[in-house]
Structure formats: C-alpha cells, structure tokens
Amino acid sequence: MDLDQLRLAVREWLVANTPSGWHEELKRATKEQFRDFNIRQAKLLRQAGLLAAHWPKEFGGGGFTFQQQMVIQDELVRADFPQPRLLEISLAHIAATLMAYGNAEQQRHLSAILDGEIWCQGFSEPEAGSDLASLRTRAVRDGDTYVVNGQKVWSSYADQASWCLLLARTDPAAPKHRGLSLFMLDLSSPGVELRPTRQATGTEEFCELFLTDVEVPAAYRVGEENAGWRMAQTTLSTERVFNILELQARLAVALDEIAAQARATPWRHGQTAADDESVRQDLAARAAEVEVLGLLGRRLAHSVEVTGEVGPEGSIVKLFYSETLQKLTGLALRIRGMAAMLDERREFATTWTSGQWMIDHLKSWNWTIAAGSNEIQRNIIGERVLGLPREPQS
The missing domain is CATH 1.10.540.10 (Acyl-CoA dehydrogenase/oxidase, N-terminal domain)
Known part of the structure; x- marks a missing residue:
C-alpha cells in the first residue's frame, strides 16, 4: 500500500x-x-x-x-x-526491552500488552533521578528468587499497572553501573505498596513504590545478572524516539489553535492579540521551532530505522521538544490571560496540549525532568556530540 x-x-x-x-x-x-x-x-x-x-x-x-x-x-x-496513554510505556519502553533481551517466556507479555496489559517503570529513586546508576534498591538472590527492598518514585500510572520493569542493585561491591539487574515485577506481589503523588495540577499521574521483602522469581530477571544498566539504556533511549512524530504533530495543531485564539482575543486599543507585534514575533518563533522539531524528529526516527540505535542525537530532540512545549504553552497563557486560570475540570491526560493552557504549561515542566533532566541532556550533547571535556566529578 x-x-x-x-x-x-x-x-x-x-x-x-x-x-x-x-x-x-x-x-x-x-x-x-x-x-x-x-x-x-x-x-x-x-x-x-x-x-x-x-x-x-x-x-x-x-x-x-x-x-x-x-x-x-x-x-x-x-x-x-x-x-491509549496508559499503554505508552508498555508499547514503547517495555516492548523494546523485552524484544531485545527477554526470553521466549518473557516475550509472551508482548501479546498481553497488545491485549491491554499496563506496565510502569521502576527506575528513579528519591536520591537517584538523573544519576540513575546511584540507585539503592537491592535485590538479593535467595535460591530461585530475589528478595527486593527499596523505594522508587515518579513511576507514571503505577496505580493503574499490573507489572513494573524494575531496576535494582544486585552487586553492591561492583562499580555503580555494573552491579544492576533488570526485573519484571508483578505489582500484586506481597510487600509492594503504591502511593499516588498529587501534582500541582491536582492529578495523580505519578506514584511512589515501596518494596519490602518482595520476592521476585529468578525467572523474572531480564537478561544476565548485573547487566541491567546496558538493558535499561534500551528502555530509556526508546523514550527519545517513540511518539516524537505524534508529539510534533500535536504541537503543530496546537500552534494553529493558538494563532486562531490570538486573532479572536481582544487586546488593547480595540485590537486583537494578533495585531500586537510582540505576539506575532512569538508566534513566528514558535512556528519555526515546531518545524525544526519535525525535521529533527524525522531525522532521528529515520536513523533508528536504519541503524536500530539511538545515539546522543536523541538528547537533542528531547531537549528541544521540552523547551518548545514550554514556550508554546507559555505563549498561549499570555494570549488568553486571566481566562486561562479557570478550572474547567480537565479530563485525564491524553495529550500535552489539551488547550487548557495553565494545566498544559504546568505539565510542560515534567518534560524538562523526565527521562533525564535537561541539564543532563546538555551534558550528553556537549560531551558526545560537541566533543567538549567531561564535567568534573565531585
């Protein structure tokens, strides 16, 4: 076709x-x-x-x-x-990891995902966010099981999920990147406690996971023991690519909506917002950024299709998208003014540009932190793309 x-x-x-x-x-x-x-x-x-x-x-x-x-x-x-937003992690991150590293039994979950099985990620911790490799959650081998203790945070929609892709330390004596393993965690297991985290928007999209003597069958370990960091990079790098085409397309639609809003919003001296030179300049700048993001996203996706890998260029796309989203929703707020402060009982999140601009702008900050903060992305770009010296280690 x-x-x-x-x-x-x-x-x-x-x-x-x-x-x-x-x-x-x-x-x-x-x-x-x-x-x-x-x-x-x-x-x-x-x-x-x-x-x-x-x-x-x-x-x-x-x-x-x-x-x-x-x-x-x-x-x-x-x-x-x-x-289906609740299945984004399942369809992208989990699927990519199981396809690359899961055994035949573990890959049976791929069919379950297509039937609606919801997963979350158990990566970040209170003291291990952007420096993920410093995580402290422990998984201790005991015969045919691992006993897991620790805490995870910022697990999106964990209270809606049945399974969690969990990263835990299995060799505390090894260098921090080399002593980690990846597990499939059944969230109905005894010892798993979920606590939703209420955000500034009033929603509870993230959860904390508390793990107390949770027994995970050794058969649920994905890949080799202590090779979890390398496999986690597959999961994390997928976040740089999956849905970038949709995200950019939604920004383009939002830009059209904001431009129409500018033409209809009363401004000073009997004019509309679109008559204001600074508003027009902002709209033009955002239009250029949305277009450039589309070109970057297409280039990255095409490269992944050819090579099967996501390089440091993925950090460029993630950084550029998060900042473009912030500036675009900020412009919409500026145009709409006080009316944007009204609580219109926004539905559960289905997009980052819903048109309820105050909520969208608050949520845009998620993207500057999730999947590696923008500061970390700049370090990656500087060191791996521009060839600058590594940041001094404290």
Whole structure:
C-alpha cells in the first residue's frame, strides 16, 4: 500500500471510529473508568492494525516503515483520536526491552500488552533521578528468587499497572553501573505498596513504590545478572524516539489553535492579540521551532530505522521538544490571560496540549525532568556530540 492509499484508509477508519464527546466523558471519569477507556481504545486500534505500528510483525506489530508511521501518527492527531496513554510505556519502553533481551517466556507479555496489559517503570529513586546508576534498591538472590527492598518514585500510572520493569542493585561491591539487574515485577506481589503523588495540577499521574521483602522469581530477571544498566539504556533511549512524530504533530495543531485564539482575543486599543507585534514575533518563533522539531524528529526516527540505535542525537530532540512545549504553552497563557486560570475540570491526560493552557504549561515542566533532566541532556550533547571535556566529578 502506498502512502496516499494508507492515508486514505486510516482517515476513513478514523471517521468511523473516533468517539464523539470523549473529552466530556473523561472529565467525569474515575481512575477505573479512565483505565477501561484506554483499554477500549487500544482494542480498537489493534483491530485496525494500528496499535503497535512500530513493532516488527513477528511480535504482532504492524511492521510499518518510518514513512508509513508518519502518515498514521499525523492522521490520528488530526482526527483528535484519543490514544491509549496508559499503554505508552508498555508499547514503547517495555516492548523494546523485552524484544531485545527477554526470553521466549518473557516475550509472551508482548501479546498481553497488545491485549491491554499496563506496565510502569521502576527506575528513579528519591536520591537517584538523573544519576540513575546511584540507585539503592537491592535485590538479593535467595535460591530461585530475589528478595527486593527499596523505594522508587515518579513511576507514571503505577496505580493503574499490573507489572513494573524494575531496576535494582544486585552487586553492591561492583562499580555503580555494573552491579544492576533488570526485573519484571508483578505489582500484586506481597510487600509492594503504591502511593499516588498529587501534582500541582491536582492529578495523580505519578506514584511512589515501596518494596519490602518482595520476592521476585529468578525467572523474572531480564537478561544476565548485573547487566541491567546496558538493558535499561534500551528502555530509556526508546523514550527519545517513540511518539516524537505524534508529539510534533500535536504541537503543530496546537500552534494553529493558538494563532486562531490570538486573532479572536481582544487586546488593547480595540485590537486583537494578533495585531500586537510582540505576539506575532512569538508566534513566528514558535512556528519555526515546531518545524525544526519535525525535521529533527524525522531525522532521528529515520536513523533508528536504519541503524536500530539511538545515539546522543536523541538528547537533542528531547531537549528541544521540552523547551518548545514550554514556550508554546507559555505563549498561549499570555494570549488568553486571566481566562486561562479557570478550572474547567480537565479530563485525564491524553495529550500535552489539551488547550487548557495553565494545566498544559504546568505539565510542560515534567518534560524538562523526565527521562533525564535537561541539564543532563546538555551534558550528553556537549560531551558526545560537541566533543567538549567531561564535567568534573565531585
């Protein structure tokens, strides 16, 4: 199927299957209803062969080319189709790790993910965020099990998940990058306690995980013992690529909405915001950044398709996206003014640019911290792309 045929087919399917009134539905939804909504949307996409467009066919995915994925993501965004956010980690990070390092039994979870199995990540800790390799959660081998004790934080939607991809220290005597192992953790296991964390937006998208003498079967260890850091890089690097095409497409849609808002918003002296020179300059700058982000994202995704690897260029895309999102939502706030402060009972997060600009702007700061803070990304770019000396170690 050529790209035009694919675009037409996806567009026709979206016309028939995009639910009407779903924004209002999610404003009234409980956490359980939000979970059910996500699984329902995932099933719809799977039936159409669109749920895991980036997966190889041998694992049940669409096996679409990079260009075809661009078409699919573009159409999903422009149709305002609600994609299953609770499955993002499962479909991207977990899937990539299990495909690369999981054994046949562990890879059975790939089919379960396509059926709606929700995963979270257990990586960051209170004293190990950007310096992830300094984590302290311990996994001690005891026969055919590991006994795990420790604490994780910033685990997105862990209270909605059934499984967790857990990074823990198995050799405390080894250098910090070499004594880590990766595990599949059943969140229903005795000793696992989840505590949702309320954010400034009023939502609870993150959780703390407290692990007390949790027994994890040795069969749930992914790959070799003490090789977890290398495997975790597969998980983390996927965050640089997966959905970048969708994220950029959503920024482009948001930019159009903000420009229309500027034309309709009363300003000073009987003018609209769009008549203000500084607003127009801001809009032009944001338009240029969104366009550049699209070019960077396409280049990165194409490179991954060819080489199968994400290099330090992924840090450039992550850094540029987070700052573009911040500036774009900040501009929307400036244009809308006090009206942006109204609480409109925003639904559960389905996008970073929902049009409720105060909430979106607050949430944009997540991107400057998650998956490695922007300061860390600048270090990576400086050292691995520009060849600058390494930052002095304290």
